[in-house]
Every structure is written in C-alpha cells, then in structure tokens.
Amino acid sequence: MTSPLSITDPDTIQGLLQDALDLRAKFIISLTREQGSRFDVSGMLREIRDRNLTVEVSGLSANPKSWVGQVVTCYFKVRDNSRKADIFYNFPSPVLDAAASRFDFNLILKRPVGLDIGQRRSSIRLDPASGDILNFSLWEDGKMVFRCPEAGRAKLRPPMVGGQHFEQGLVTIQDVSAGGIRMRLAAKLLKDISAETLSKGEIPAAEGKPVGPAAWTKGARLVVWIVLSEQADNGHQVFWLKGRISYRREDYLNKDVEFGLEITHHGKNDQSGKTAWTPVRENDVLELGTWVYQRYLERFRRGIA
Template identity: 25%
Template sequence: MRSVLSDILDQRAKLRLTFDSRITSLRELSGALTGANASGLTVEISALKSASASWVGMSVSCYFRVRDRENPAFSHFYTFASRIESTQVAPNGLVLFTLSQPQTVEHAQQRRSVRVSADQNRIPALVVWRELSPGANVSGTPPLFRNEDRAQGKLRVDNISTCGLRLIVQNAALSEIGLKPTVGESYSFYFKTVEAQEDMEKTFLVNAVLRNLFYDPQAGETALGFEFTAEGALNKDKRLVWTPLRASEATGLNAFIFKWNLLDFYKEKRVDEGVLG
C-alpha cells in the first residue's frame, strides 16, 4: 500500500472522492494527495472555497489511476475507503481534507463510463445469484437475493454504469444467508431498467466479478463493487449461454445511463451553493 501511495504523490495523480448520497447531495469531488504519513492522508480540494465541520466523520471512497513503473503506457486503477478526520483552509486559500489511513488499497474497475444513481424506479427488478454455470436452469436456481429483499431494505443498488454496479447490502442480510463475499468471486445478475420519460424498458442477465469490497460495521452494511464480464441468454432448451462482453459494457445499457446522467446533472446543485460549503 505504501508504494501505491508513493506513486500517487510522485505522479501527482488525481483522486476522485465519492460520498454516500444519503449524507450529502454532493456526490463527487476531485482532489490531489499532498501528503501521507502514519496519522493520515492530506488531500487538497481545489473545488471548495471553504469546508465546515460538517465534513468531519464522513465516509469517502477514493478512486485513482497511476502509471505502471516499468511500462508507463500501462495504467493501474485503484480504490480505497477512508473517513474525513479534519478539514482546514491552507494559507494559500485551498481547502485540505485529512483522511484516515486506509486499511487496504485495492484494484478497482476502470471507470470507462459514468456512474449514476439507481433507485427502484430506475431498476424495478433485481435478482442476484452466485455465478450461474453455462447450461444452468436459471428459473430453477435459488438466488441469493430477490426483489423482495430490496423492498425489505436488505440491499439496494447504489449506482450503476455500463461496465458495472455497486450494491449496498446489510451485514445482517449477509449473515442470514451465510455469504462472505471475496474480491475476485463472480456473481450473476438479472435486472430490469426503466426510463419512463422516454418509454424505455429493457432486461439484462449478466455475469460480474467482485472488484472491491468495503465492510462498514458502524453503518451495519457492506459495499460491493462489481464489473460486468458476460451477458446471458437462454437457448432453445431454456438453458443458459454466456457471451463475453464487448468492451466490458452491457449491451443496450448505455442509453439508460446517458439519459439518467443528464437528468441527474440538471438536478444537482452547484458546489458553492451546497449545505457543506
């Protein structure tokens, strides 16, 4: 982890900080790592003019890209979870966040497409299985989670892109089914997308690999970040056939993401008008 943080400093790599939408309407900020030691990480946030104590204690997920040391043409994408420990304004007027030292730094999905929020209006149906094998009887295979579990608050789709999605699952729900997710495992998803304004509707059956995981005992939940790897269809015998994704993007999902991103853009407030300025 220390070498990765050193790479961020040496390359002046940009950090993308994302926040829980339940806590603040501000979803993302860009920052630059200016210092790292045993007490935490110092991140410079140029987009903010000020930072009140409201930020302190807030959980944050950080994403960044660094160039490979031996082959600079190749990049690595990483993520880590942290918490804002303090804020201050430097003499030059720039806002500084002090983040807690992350426990781990993990490989992250390359964010080739924008992520958007995904409530039950946008994704009214969701089913999750352990990875379904080719030839599986989909309807006859018991899932880990059904749509009813979302209605009961056991899990929710936090965000989605054409390349993957992020689930927030209650820790009690994981314990209830004896599930201990591990990065690198694959899962299968069925979900339905709806965009009422455009009269758009489509169903998806995809395989996805778990790329990152953040267990939060205080909130009582676990965040699971998945990257899509294949899409499924049923053959004439009603058996499952998987096809690897082209460019790692689920076919037909881009139209929904594009529309939702536009809608969200016009709903969001400017940073300097937010309640956490």
C-alpha cells in the same frame, strides 16, 4: 446536427478551452480502431489557435503519425462555478498532424466548432434515483440452475438475494455504469442468508466461518438479474449479467458490506430460449451504457447531474 446539450457559441467554446488550458485540465483522446476497439491516451491542451489545437499526449511508445487523418474524440472537464460541479465536455476532431514534443508527442487537432456535454459512457457512474431500478436478484455463478428429474430439464434456483430483499431495502444499488454495479448488502441480510444456507445443508458448516455473501471476496463470480425503468414510455429493460467482485468493503459500525461488481458477460436469450453469454469488451455493455447515459443526460437537463 446539435442536441439540447450542445454548445455552439464561439465565445463560450473559447472560454471553456481557455479554462482547460489555464487549469491544465486532463484530456482523454479516444481513437476507434478498425476492429471496433477503442484506444485511449491522456494528454494536456498546450495551445489554442484560430483553426487548430495542440494537445500533448503521454504514454505512447512511438510517434502517432498513423493517427493523421483519423477522427478522435476528446474529453475534458471544467469546473462550473454556478452549478458548483465539474462539467464534462467532448468533441470529435480529425488529427491534422503528429510530432515529437520535448517529452512526449503532440497531436494537432482541428479546432471544434461545437462541444457536447457528457463524459465517456464507460466512465459515468449513475446513482439510481427512486424508480430507476424495478427489481434485482443475485446468484452465485455455477449455482443458478439445477437439474430437475421430474421435469427432465434444468430449472432456475431461487436467487440468493431476491426481489423481496430489494423491496425491503436490505440490498441497495449504489451506482450503475456500462461495465459495473456497486451494491450494498445489509448486515441483517448477510446473517439471514448465512443461517438459511447452513440450515439447508447447502454448504458444510465450518465453525466460526461465514457462508454465502458474507464470505464473498475479491474475484468471486456472481450472476445478476436487474430490471431498469424506461421513463420515456413507462416500459422497462431486463438485463442478465455475469461478473466478478472487484472489491469488498465492510462498514465497521453497522457491518453492512459494499461490493463492487465488474461485469464480464452479458446474457441474451437465443432462438432456443437458452441464455447465450457474450464476453464484455472494454467494460462496456452497450445497452446498459446507453441506459445510464440517457439517465445522466435527463438529470443534467434538470440541473441535478
């Protein structure tokens, strides 16, 4: 069964494979293991035959004979001159044989009768369009809840970065992927939060040293609440995510700061109403990756991906 983004014309498939061969395009070969985890290796298309392809793969310590009979997914990209963009393609294929090559190993794959457009979900970075993100809040991990004696239970603290900041454009989401978020915080927001934090006495004042987001560095742990639009039914999805900052970059002209957040845990409410945090495997939050992939396909159909 094919999708609107599937290619089945033999001449078109031949042309794309030939382009990948001629341009020495990088192939990613993804194998799903028995326990559900993925194993990826990179390679290069070496030969196109009537019934099979030869892909030379690198980075393996032993002959991948155990792969024979298993189905892998192959990803590659080719330049589309009409769109002036790189287009990603993928196809599933059984491994027919494996043998040592001059330097690495060759996988013999069944030649595809169809190609799907799209890259690995975990690799897609989506620049959200207007209306894609409905709300956004941010806390420092460990400072999200407090014990309320009057209520006799834990309560949620106001976020350090909240919906009002998002609405005012003081925090913007640069891109979203299955395993991360890139955000930009305005210099004014950093300054305001630092002043407010010091005024409340939440952090001891240290002369000349920033506090709050202005002090976040690589490795700092955060909690994110993000609401994403579901355009198909005018609904929305809510995500609770924990992560650590993977990089920090300051704009030296306007002093805005960009943060990259690697998602480490995905939170869902259990039967008691408490949030249960599940570690993220292979940088892929399934539901978030699905949302990103669907937006990517919608844009591609409209010719703007």
